[in-house]
Amino acid sequence: MxxxxxxxxxxxxxxxxxxxxxxxxxxxxxxxxxxxxxxxxxxxxxxxxxxxxxxxxxxxxxxxxxCKRCQPEKEQTPQMCLINNVISFLLENYKQNILLEDISKHVGVSSFYLERLFKQLTSETPRTYLEKVRIDKASHLLKTTDLPVIDICFESGFRSLSNFYKVFRGVNECSPSHYRKKMSC
Ligand SMILES: [Zn+2]
Structure with a gap:
């Protein structure tokens, strides 16, 4: 992966x-x-x-x-490293059905601690973050391909079309097909 x-x-x-x-x-x-x-x-x-x-x-x-300004060579805190691990895991596996337990097992901390730390540092939960990753993928496919919406829904990791529509609307404030039209003109 x-x-x-x-x-x-x-x-x-x-x-x-x-x-x-x-x-x-x-x-x-x-x-x-x-x-x-x-x-x-x-x-x-x-x-x-x-x-x-x-x-x-x-x-x-x-x-x-x-770069002297953002100092990318500086070590991050252990907490930041853990969050990076989680985000990498989500980006590698967003097409799978990921549960909070899968993530916590992967990074080796309890689900409770993981959720709390993640929220503290990103102001999102792993679940809403994963949804954002999936909507990012879907939006990109809508902009750059002619794939039907249903294919894009599954391709970006959603399990049901109705859930896809709901989450998509929550993030982009319009339906997937409307979004595609908006982006093409
Ligand atoms: Zn920089």
């Missing part, structure tokens, strides 16, 4: 400085030879000058130096 994030998805997270992806991937800028956390507030480079790495070490092997 590997983290299932496409270039464009990472680019979008990077543009909005999404701190929840810190530690999940790193952004490297070919022209400056510097790499950053996704949340870095430095000026955004051109898309064609950007590379993404899932491991800091790989960026450094390719000759990139850490």
């Amino acid at each position: 590997s983290i299932d994030l496409l270039f464009d998805e990472m680019w979008e997270k990077f543009l909005v400085c999404d701190g929840e992806y810190d530690g999940i991937f790193f952004t490297a800028v070919k022209t400056t030879k510097i790499y950053c956390r996704p949340s870095c507030r430095s000026r955004k480079p051109k898309k064609s000058n950007v590379e993404f790495y899932f491991k800091r070490i790989e960026a450094e092997k390719s000759g990139y130096r850490p």
Whole structure:
């Protein structure tokens, strides 16, 4: 299993400085030879000058130096590492039927502790975070493919169409087909 994030998805997270992806991937800028956390507030480079790495070490092997501003080489707290592990697990397995117990077993802490810590650090529960990941995937497919909505529903990890519609509406404030129409014009 590997983290299932496409270039464009990472680019979008990077543009909005999404701190929840810190530690999940790193952004490297070919022209400056510097790499950053996704949340870095430095000026955004051109898309064609950007590379993404899932491991800091790989960026450094390719000759990139850490950014002085966001300090991506700094160790994270054990709590942040645990949350990163959880998010990586969700990104690797979002197509599966994941239960809270599966996640807590994977990271080796109790479900109770996991849920509390996750909420503290991301203000979401693992469940709502997973739903957001799935809706991100679905939105991306709606924008970039002609797949029927029902296929996209299952492809992004939902088990029922009605639940997909409900969650989609909650996040994007419109139906999947309306969203597709909006994005195509
Ligand atoms: Zn930076």
